Amino acid sequence: MSFFRRYLTYLRPNILQITGMFLAGLAFVGLSGVAYWMAADFVQSLFTGQTIAPPLPEAPLSFFNLTDYLAHYSAQLVIVDTPLGTLKRAILFIVITFTFKNLALYVQLVLSASIEQRIARRMRDEYVEHLLNQDLAFFHHRQSGDLISAGINDITVLNAGLAESFGKLLRDPLTAILFLVLLLSISWQLTLAAVLIAPITGIITNLIGSSLKRKSKRTQEKVGAVTSRLSEALYGIRIVQAYGGEASEIRRFQETTDDHFRQAIGKERLRRVVSPMREFVGVMVIAAILLIAGGQVLGGQWLIADDFVRFLVLLFGLLTPLTSLGEVQARLKVAEGAAERVFDLMDEPFSIHEQISEGDTSASKFNPRIEFRAISLSYDNDRGSALRNVNVTIEPGERVILAGRSGSGKSSFLNMLPRFYDPEEGSILVGGINTVELPIAELRRHFGIVTQEIVLFQDTVAGNIAYGFPDASREAIERAAKLAKADEFIHDLPQGYDTDLGNLGERLSGGQRQRIAIARALLNDPPILLFDEPTSALDGDVAQEIELTLRKVSVGKTVLMATHRLEAIDPDDRVLLFAGGELVADEKHSVMLEMEKSYRVLARRMSS
Incomplete structure (x- = not known):
């Protein structure tokens, strides 16, 4: 065997x-x-x-x-x-x-x-x-x-x-x-x-x-299946209790354990x-x-x-x-x-592989100029194409907004830059180098990422900010927290930066958790910032405060942000408009409002 x-x-x-x-x-x-x-x-x-x-x-x-x-x-x-x-x-x-x-x-x-x-x-x-x-x-x-x-x-x-x-x-x-x-x-x-x-x-x-x-x-x-059912119920416990779903979840869990019981007892009878x-x-x-x-x-x-x-x-x-x-x-x-x-x-094979070039790809030569050349991407046969023939160049220091309805390809565009996915067709260049020729770990250290799903670990505040950089000094951690406007509420915590945040950072509010995530993204002073709906889960006032913070920390950096909030977009911001996985428009926000009807419709929905 x-x-x-x-x-x-x-x-x-x-x-x-x-x-x-x-x-x-x-x-x-x-x-x-x-x-x-x-x-x-x-x-x-x-x-x-x-x-x-x-x-x-x-x-x-x-x-x-x-x-x-x-x-x-x-x-x-x-x-x-x-x-x-x-x-x-x-x-x-x-x-x-x-x-x-x-x-x-x-x-x-x-x-x-x-x-x-x-x-x-x-x-x-x-x-x-x-x-x-x-x-x-x-x-x-x-x-x-x-x-x-x-x-x-x-x-x-x-x-x-x-x-x-x-x-x-x-x-x-x-x-x-x-x-x-x-x-x-x-x-x-x-x-x-x-x-x-x-x-x-x-x-x-x-x-x-x-x-x-x-x-x-x-x-x-x-x-x-039993583990999945329990994990799902515990992860969504607030929604379960908010909508009175306890009885439903208990029934679904019991049905799953009944299936396991019948299968297990059959196996044990035979054994x-x-x-x-x-x-x-x-x-x-x-x-x-x-x-x-x-x-x-x-x-x-x-x-x-x-x-x-x-x-x-x-x-x-x-x-x-x-x-x-x-x-x-x-x-x-x-x-x-x-x-x-x-x-x-x-034994499941990796679809992302390192193909290191023999040329000089060191960090000292890194140039945050981004090029998408005829990029196409599909996740699987059922979901169809996520991106189709996308061509775009982003210069260092640009602030670029990714706009479009849900499922239009914005998040897929962002996720391809740090090589969470590789394109089926085309190539992505950063500083003139194909990303597949760069060491993955080195490539990803040049990106600061903040997502709509706030992920904190059961660790201290300092440990969460320094995640991925265990040798970071306390001075660097506090500097990142101050940039993210998190330093003040951190000092109010029982043990300050040494306070354990509990499971998924449950001891903090949504805005506080997001500020910790922003501090984590800024710790290594990355030249490129990727923001994927960073305020979508926050209340209006808190979202505005977070957006103001993001503007301040983005000065001098290349920024790509997917957002549904019109207030987060300046008139001079460059906008990439996606629809059905295709890049359908590329202009300044003010120009797009005048020339692109689909964008005006989207903007009205965003403002409402």
Whole structure:
């Protein structure tokens, strides 16, 4: 299975822990064999009142007389002068053996858990790194809750299944082989009959396995749906409560959890049947052996009573690793279903790639002259073209307004500059250099971005302003806050710049949150500012204050702003008018009002 080979790449760095697991597994196997073998001496001592040590064979040790040698030496370990003393020694020996056997098992389980958590941590780190480096189009057709579920629940299921299975695969096959060797040394005829357990249970497990894998994958998808539903309800909790949607959201969540419950219970019914079925088949085979061989033993044929008791003890002991291996196969199928979801997302290719030019693209040569040359963009087949054949040049220091109805292409135009998307056709040049030839991180540091969706993190005020620039000085942070007119209200907070803003900056008003976002955009003194409806979610008075701030901080910089507010536009501002993804007009605001009828209609709507 390819996913298991891939998982081995995560196991290799844990070779020391794996070696420890293997050694602990060997100790467990050896002690298990001793414990089960000695159990026959205990039974003999208990029911006959004595343990008789058979004589050593005259022939040298070989597979065919292994039983005689083991029976002799095991009896010598427990025999003392009195029957009661022999019984006590047999019990003590069994207790000690089982104690160290379980200690070895504990060591193996602890090492297995350590490996599981190490791999889960590494896998989650790689998963999140891959997601955060994806382009925005990747997230258009995926629910955030489903992505979160894959990174948490699916990786947990994957690692729990494989880590536990890995430990059993190191331990149980060796245990089964040891018990088979001991059984063969007692009676190869009865052992061959008992081996019928393996193919029968194997057929049962294989029949169940493929269905179990499908059910596991569907169950994990349902977990993602539950996570998405809850995430959506909590994110929009104000709207939910404002419009009395609590009952509706509870009902929708319950419907989603019902779907998950039905899928999960179906998977568990199928998975849980494997172990009982394997054990049932094993017991049926053992019962048949008892029926056939028991009579022969009672008649003094085939085996002596002591060897037959020892054979039965070992045969029941063989059921444990065989049943466990059946559970391993079921767990691997569950893990494989989770692995497909995780690895499919981790293997999703990037559509934004760095193609660094060999020429000089250093920051010291950066020139904020922007050129769009025959740019076309489509997000996917369903949404059609976002931009079509856009040609425009923006000189350094210009203030450019992007106007048009919702969905006309304004935000797409802005998002292409920092390479959140790459054009399907055409090229974008900044300072005469194609943006695909610039390092992405370096390119984006030349843009200060303020969007209509205010994004603050659960961090301090200073941490939010310095986001992306962790080495920024407190002086630089406060200077940016003063430019954004945020310094005054920040000092009124309980701990000033060290105040934790809570989830999504919930402790601040809308205007305050936007001023923090503006300060963040100004921290690095970028030459180009991109404003995407920065005041659309604010009240009129607050919006005017923010717009005044934006004007002041934009002096000397290249500014591109998408807005629906007529008050934000000056007569001399250059306006790019978009409609249906096309650039239909490019003139000063005052000229556009006189010459462009569609713009006048739009302006009237903006003013109202």
